[in-house]
Amino acid sequence: MIVNALKLFFSACLFFVEGFAVCRLLGSNIPLSKKKIIISCVCWILVCLVAYQPIYSSVAQIVMFITLSLAFSYVFQISLIKAFVSTGIVHLTVALGDSIGALTLSLFFELNQIRESILFLLIGNIFVIMFTFLLSLMPFYKKKLGSFLSKINYNNEKRVILYVLLAIIFISVIDLKLTSKQLLYLNDMLVVLIPIMILFVLLILYIFERNKYQTLNSQYEALFTHATSLESWLENERLSYHEYKNQLAYIRSIVEEKEAIAYIDSILQESFENSAIIDTQIANIPKGGMKGLIFYKLIQAQRKGIDSYVSISPKMSSLSVGKDIEKSKTVCRIFGILLDNAIDAAAESDKRRISLEMYRLDQKLIFVVMNTFKGDVNVAKIQEKGYTTKGKGHGNGLNYVKNIIARDNRYTLQTSLIGGYYTQKVTIEE
Structure with a gap:
């Protein structure tokens, strides 16, 4: 009874913490429906109660991930693809915290003790929740990962979406494979932790690299827009210049003062020099x-x-x-x-x-x-x-x-x- 109550409590906590992390990644400022949050949270808790077992399975991990993605798509009113990617990044954060916590406990206790003890259930879940929450508060998490999410073209960036989904499946398969060995030794835990950490670091590096080129691409998109506007301005400027030059030429023809004529000539000459690039070089x-x-x-x-x-x-x-x-x-x-x-x-x-x-x-x-x-x-x-x-x-x-x-x-x-x-x-x- 106590174990089931704890499952309910920590499932709800994890839902809100992951939801908070996804909200920061999305930079969402729209008011959220309490009704949608409650419905999504209840569905998530029910899935967790069914899926959670002392011996983890990859199928349970994937089902929980899909459920969470559907829930966040519903709550934040975003496309399912965008929900998969944002939830995937947060899910990797949770997996990293889970692996670090499990490895730390395994240094001092037997795995069977960890899985069967209510105390360790409390410690493990609290650590994962705090790890995810604190990491999501870090500036780089919102600035870099959030910027990356906002710039993805979800119709064309199939590689990014596939990468995140494969990462989730990869972690789940590792869990299943190593669970069959019951993870009784430290080496087994390291085999879990190291691939997850490497995958997480690679994802961060990939996102940083994509951000650099997306920023560069955005700059040249803006430059292209400015350049096309500049062309219209050049056309109008050329017409205005010819009209302006004709008017000055007429004024020159009717004035008699030498100083005025010299001044008009200097304006005409300067105007011609400044327009030489437009009229000659790029015509x-x-x-x-x-x-x-x-x-x-x-x-x-x-x-x-x-x-x-x-x-x-x-x-x-x-x-x-x-x-x-x-x-x-x-x-x-x-x-x-x-x-x-x-x-x-x-x-x-x-x-x-x-x-x-x-x-x-x-x-x-x-x-x-x-x-x-x-x-x-x-x-x-x-x-x-x-x-x-x-x-x-x-x-x-x-x-x-x-x-x-x-x-x-x-x-x-x-x-x-x-x-x-x-x-x-x-x-x-x-």
């Missing part, structure tokens, strides 16, 4: 994000005192990339990273120069970015993750480009050193 690039991106990057280079040479083939005016939004976004991401790296490297060099070429050859689009640089560059390592000459916090850009290109055989990237310039050549099959 052959069609709208679709690329023109706005290059204009933005060239302005950045100009502000850093970097000389830029731009050569755009007239054949680029019929470029088809702009008509395919996703392809255009991909090209802009690649080109944006290459230009960012080129500008940063050139800014630190003595000559401070970048060169940009775009042309078509044999049904292929060729983009070439060249820049001067300071010191030595290891071309063989430049695309490796984390390799950089710019210090800590950099070095992911080119690796990100490499990953994009690896997913689509229409893209190729070549890097080389030519005449004191670091050269990056992207080829895209049309």
Whole structure:
């Protein structure tokens, strides 16, 4: 009777603690229905009463996980897939706490004593609940894992979902296999704990890595949106500029004072110089994000005192990339990273120069970015993750480009050193 009462109590506690952890991961601020919480908690307790046995089974673990996922999907009003992933992460946290607690107790007591004693049942469950609760309160838990969950595209990120589900099944199978040996020895407990800890650490590292690239991807998504808006602004600016120039020319023709004429001439000359990039260098690039991106990057280079040479083939005016939004976004991401790296490297060099070429050859689009640089560059390592000459916090850009290109055989990237310039050549099959 006492054991069943404890089962009820700790099942309810675990439900609320795991619910709290999932709520933090989701960053949910919506008011929750008390009715839904009570119904879900009762269903969970009933499943735990049936599934909980002194000898654990993988089937029971999986059934409990699925029940909890369904309950949280119902309570937090989220998709079942999202509930599976968020509950899976919390379930791994619980499994880690359970393994650590069981290992610690097994150092001092026999396993049969642990499973048959009410005192150890109390200690073990309290430890797991406190471990899960305290870990979920840590800043990294919400900031990193929660950020990861919010950025997952649950329609496309099948690998992430599969990874979490396999992790749950993997832990359950280990429980079943080792339970058959009755876990009488410390070595058996270590065999359980070590794989779970490794799996948990790998999940955390994978999430951190995904967060880096998702942040980078979001930045270039925002840049693409800004670039397309900038193109519309450039079109309007060009029309306004011509109208403005015509009006100034008319005023010049009717004034007689030499100082006024000289002042108007200086304005016309300055206006022409500032619009030279728009009218001459990037005029052959069609709208679709690329023109706005290059204009933005060239302005950045100009502000850093970097000389830029731009050569755009007239054949680029019929470029088809702009008509395919996703392809255009991909090209802009690649080109944006290459230009960012080129500008940063050139800014630190003595000559401070970048060169940009775009042309078509044999049904292929060729983009070439060249820049001067300071010191030595290891071309063989430049695309490796984390390799950089710019210090800590950099070095992911080119690796990100490499990953994009690896997913689509229409893209190729070549890097080389030519005449004191670091050269990056992207080829895209049309």
